[in-house]
């Protein structure tokens with residue numbers, strides 16, 4: 001054992017998670033929202049502070065103006081800032097958000113425009129500044145499962161799959177490969193690893209966590225940091241193809257009440273330490289250069305404003321000496337803080353604010369606050385010192401970038417082999433009644449929507465923020481699960497036939513059915529129930545059809561979390577949880593397809609790092625909890641060497657979640673619960689056919705004189721959706737153009753002038769997407785929206801509505817009525 005590792009184990013053991021902490025008893029706000037630093041483990045950043053670097057930073061700071069100092073503390077998004085603007089606004093950092101393309105290129109671009117973007121910004125930042133030494137930018141990107149924004153990159157399994165491997169050494173190799181692929185395309189900073197310990201699997205970011213078990217997160221955190229950044233003492237990191245890491249999201253992101261993204265983590269301080277902080281000790285010890293603050297709150301107090309956790313605990317007690325970066329406009333959620341003005345977050349201990357589109361205003365207000373002492377100069381200096389220290393430690397002051405733009409790094413055979421190994425090791429065999437491994441000489445039907453879908457196997461945070469809109473052509477180096485199976489059987493004399501709908505002419509020996517969740521990321525991935533495909537059991541129907549035809553079935557389930565799939569398990573002879581395996585689908589075939597004679601070529605290795613639910617309502621099913629009663633416990637996983645039998649399972653879901661819907665207001669001719677048309681409206685409604693005949697719609701007719709149509713319910717918050725640039729999408733056909741002004745509003749807000757959307761050509765179905773922030777800009781309180789769809793017309797108007805929901809498509813969204 002390395003000496004460092006021994007030390008790490010002994011310090012963490014003492015405060016390792018105890019089952020008693022794994023409960024979710026809300027604690028009284030007053031006593032819990034201030035931390036007692038003395039309770040927290042000391043960690044200490046290894047290799048971050050040394051006299052030579054500090055001297056260099058001191059000398060540099062002595063030359064800096066106040067504006068230059070404040071500039072270091074602000075990060076802009078490349079979608080909202082031009083390189084030239086750095087001349088007037090000397091910012092310290094840029095990022096590329098999940099939906100932000102490289103300059104002059106589309107979202108989903110190959111390496112070249114990314115390199116050009118990094119160089120264009122760097123060039124301006126490094127222009128001579130009189131006698132002063134130019135200060136390099138640090139460029140961050142969400143390289144969270146490989147350098148996943150770039151076409152051609154190796155896409156590794158999402159963290160939930162990596163957790164199932166229980167293989168810290170492989171995690172380090174994945175970090176190393178990710179760093180090289182990131183540095184090769186220009187950025188010098190990966191916004192990972194996510195050290196969340198997800199406790200409620202309704203959370204849409206569950207898959208970004210390695211495990212519900214803090215011990216697994218703890219065993220991975222330091223290894224991932226070392227893989228991304230190199231050993232703590234490494235010099236010239238960027239030149240060697242290492243990047244800065246960001247341990248995120250500090251703290252308690254995985255513990256929010258009811259699994260709501262960006263929500264409130266209502267736990268005791270002891271639980272915060274024992275569950276959510278476990279990954280940070282080894283991460284800090286391994287020299288993590290940055291930590292990202294969480295959007296979430298702890299017992300009602302926003303992390304971005306928490307001095308007690310950011311400063312007293314993280315910096316003072318845990319000894320973190322890198323810098324704390326904010327999350328996407330996260331400072332704007334601190335009470336009293338518009339996005340463009342937030343002294344409180346810096347005073348709490350945030351060193352750099354992620355101010356994607358709010359950077360200009362935030363820069364100006366922060367300069368003012370520094371000048372008038374609202375933010376003490378010592379605080380500014382501390383933040384700037386930390387940022388410059390990190391830049392120096394990364395090697396950014398040395399202009400050499402030998403890896404950047406280097407051919408053969410992105411998607412290299414070596415990196416893809418690592419990813420393929422991770423895929424094979426992450427598979428968890430939940431059931432196998434004599435069908436696996438499939439003989440390589442068999443005739444195999446490969447069915448299901450996920451069989452030949454790079455989008456579905458890679459999931460969110462892939463080429464686009466939510467991972468939607470991707471097709472196979474965008475993964476030139478990847479291999480689908482089907483293609484991996486086809487390759488394996490070709491070698492063994494069998495056949496593989498792709499048939500997404502499961503139809504066949506000659507009866508196959510076996511069907512491998514690949515299905516699961518569609519891609520999603522933060523917010524949009526939050527679900528009200530753990531039931532898979534509630535009310536619309538397409539995969540189950542496919543499995544049953546195949547069984548009825550006498551075909552044995554193997555299910556390969558693609559998901560970002562354990563879901564209630566008892567009926568699907570019953571209808572399968574074998575069931576494999578494959579998580580979100582990424583671009584190397586061949587790793588699935590390596591394990592499920594045997595040799596010609598049916599002997600395994602590689603055994604299953606993975607075991608559950610998340611407990612699997614027995615019913616759809618077991619949201620917070622975590623080992624150590626009172627009454628813990630999973631279907632498959634943490635650590636479960638069959639293999640060829642360790643077979644087991646799964647009896648017929650109950651098919652009663654046990655939880656109806658329709659009431660938790662907050663994003664779909666009208667679909668298939670009806671308002672889904674809990675939404676309904678307001679009863680007292682003068683607007684009349686009549687059912688008609690929608691754009692696709694089977695999908696119902698309703699025709700809405702406004703009378704002479706003003707009238708309003710409202711779809712509403714109990715007030716919901718759409719504040720984080722507005723922050724994430726989500727939109728309200730309305731699909732409708734104009735039947736009679738409006739005779740006067742039309743307004744679209746939310747709740748009681750005054751809304752936006754939408755006349756242009758309801759005049760002009762009639763008779764054509766269309767979808768318009770209205771950015772939620774347009775409503776917000778007009779003064780709507782997004783925290784309590786009583787009616788998400790409000791259409792007011794001053795005179796006659798008729799339209800047929802087929803759908804109304806929240807979507808993510810900022811590039812194709814509008815602000816009606818805005819100049």
Ligand code: BGC
Nearest residue numbers: 096097098142191327328522
């Ligand atoms: C996410 C972070 C991410 C950041 C930049 C935020 O919305 O919470 O995990 O690193 O955006 O894209």
Ligand code: BGC
Nearest residue numbers: 097098099100328465724725
């Ligand atoms: C995400 C960004 C993304 C943006 C969408 C944020 O919350 O973290 O990465 O690009 O929303 O506009």
